[in-house]
Amino acid sequence: xxxxxxTPYYLHSTRGNAVTVRxxxxxxxxxxxxxxxxxxxxxxxxxxxxxxxxxxxxxxHAFHAVRCGEPARLLAAExxxxxxxxxxxxxxYCSGEGGAAGLRLDLLDGAAxxxxxxxxxxxxxxxxxxxxxVATAVIPQGVALPGTLCAEPPAAAAFNFLLPAGIRAVxxxxxxxxxxxELQRRYPQTRLVLAGGVIEAEYAGQLFAAVAAxxxxxxxxxxxxxxxxxxYNSAHVVLNSSLSEGGMANSLLEGMAYGRALLAxxxxxxxxxxxxxxxxxxxxxxxxxxxxxxxxxxxxxLRHRLAxxxxxxxxxxxxxxxxAGRYLEIYSACC
Numbered sequence: 001x002x003x004x005x006x007t008p009y010y011l012h013s014t015r016g017n018a019v020t021v022r023x024x025x026x027x028x029x030x031x032x033x034x035x036x037x038x039x040x041x042x043x044x045x046x047x048x049x050x051x052x053x054x055x056x057x058x059x060x061h062a063f064h065a066v067r068c069g070e071p072a073r074l075l076a077a078e079x080x081x082x083x084x085x086x087x088x089x090x091x092x093y094c095s096g097e098g099g100a101a102g103l104r105l106d107l108l109d110g111a112a113x114x115x116x117x118x119x120x121x122x123x124x125x126x127x128x129x130x131x132x133x134v135a136t137a138v139i140p141q142g143v144a145l146p147g148t149l150c151a152e153p154p155a156a157a158a159f160n161f162l163l164p165a166g167i168r169a170v171x172x173x174x175x176x177x178x179x180x181x182e183l184q185r186r187y188p189q190t191r192l193v194l195a196g197g198v199i200e201a202e203y204a205g206q207l208f209a210a211v212a213a214x215x216x217x218x219x220x221x222x223x224x225x226x227x228x229x230x231x232y233n234s235a236h237v238v239l240n241s242s243l244s245e246g247g248m249a250n251s252l253l254e255g256m257a258y259g260r261a262l263l264a265x266x267x268x269x270x271x272x273x274x275x276x277x278x279x280x281x282x283x284x285x286x287x288x289x290x291x292x293x294x295x296x297x298x299x300x301x302l303r304h305r306l307a308x309x310x311x312x313x314x315x316x317x318x319x320x321x322x323x324a325g326r327y328l329e330i331y332s333a334c335c
Contacts, residue, residue: 089246245269
């Protein structure tokens with residue numbers, strides 16, 4: 001089977017879509033499938049169409065309905081093949097440019113299948129759009145487990161809260177500053193480490209001002225995927241402060257895989273992965289964040305218990321090979 005994977009961003013990108021597509025491409029190839037990635041940021045629509053024609057796929061798989069849905073429909077029609085769409089958090093929750101406001105239901109209904117990362121996310125989306133008649137499936141995101149785990153670093157001199165995310169408003173990156181500033185007044189070893197590229201320049205300006213005003217915080221810039229293990233290994237807690245998630249944020253999956261405790265915003269997508277008090281902690285507001293961040297800083301046993309449960313969860317439920325195998329089943333059913 002030949003699969004054209006269509007994504008908004010890919011080359012030199014550390015964004016979630018690129019990480020997901022890169023992983024699925026590699027795993028599909030290991031399963032004997034011929035997969036190729038075609039990125040909207042790599043050239044013109046005409047160039048994209050020529051490349052896809054030359055590849056001669058049996059199916060088009062679009063990641064990101066708003067940005068890739070129409071190109072997928074056109075490519076599928078031109079090549080007389082079906083297309084499937086994986087729904088992202090931006091498709092369902094973000095109101096800005098490229099977000100849910102631009103979602104076209106006719107493109108969804110024209111797909112051979114829609115894929116969601118979590119059952120809860122699918123349920124709420126279909127409840128909001130009962131007119132959709134398209135087939136749907138839930139495929140949890142995969143994550144590779146490192147062969148060996150690094151023990152967390154000594155916490156006496158620096159206790160690192162790591163927040164990996166592209167810099168845009170939906171990631172709510174400014175939120176942790178106030179509670180962590182209070183925590184740092186109580187425990188001077190408190191540190192906030194941010195890592196991610198600039199996506200929204202205006203919001204990035206606000207974030208850089210906050211970093212400059214808070215010496216306990218630092219921004220590592222856009223970190224290449226292959227260098228992220230070093231950041232996870234140097235962290236004590238991995239944060240997610242997003243206003244919304246489409247389910248199973250790559251940063252949380254990777255934090256679990258590297259054996260780190262999680263503190264994540266209590267939003268629908270995060271709840272599909274993090275069970276509060278079992279394999280991570282969820283927070284509802286700044287006060288809740290502060291209280292749980294303090295618990296994690298003071299209680300190494302709690303950190304280790306949550307981290308072990310998180311790693312066990314992804315080991316049992318988030319195999320990249322299983323993820324790709326389920327996509328291959330969908331492709332076969334559609335062709």
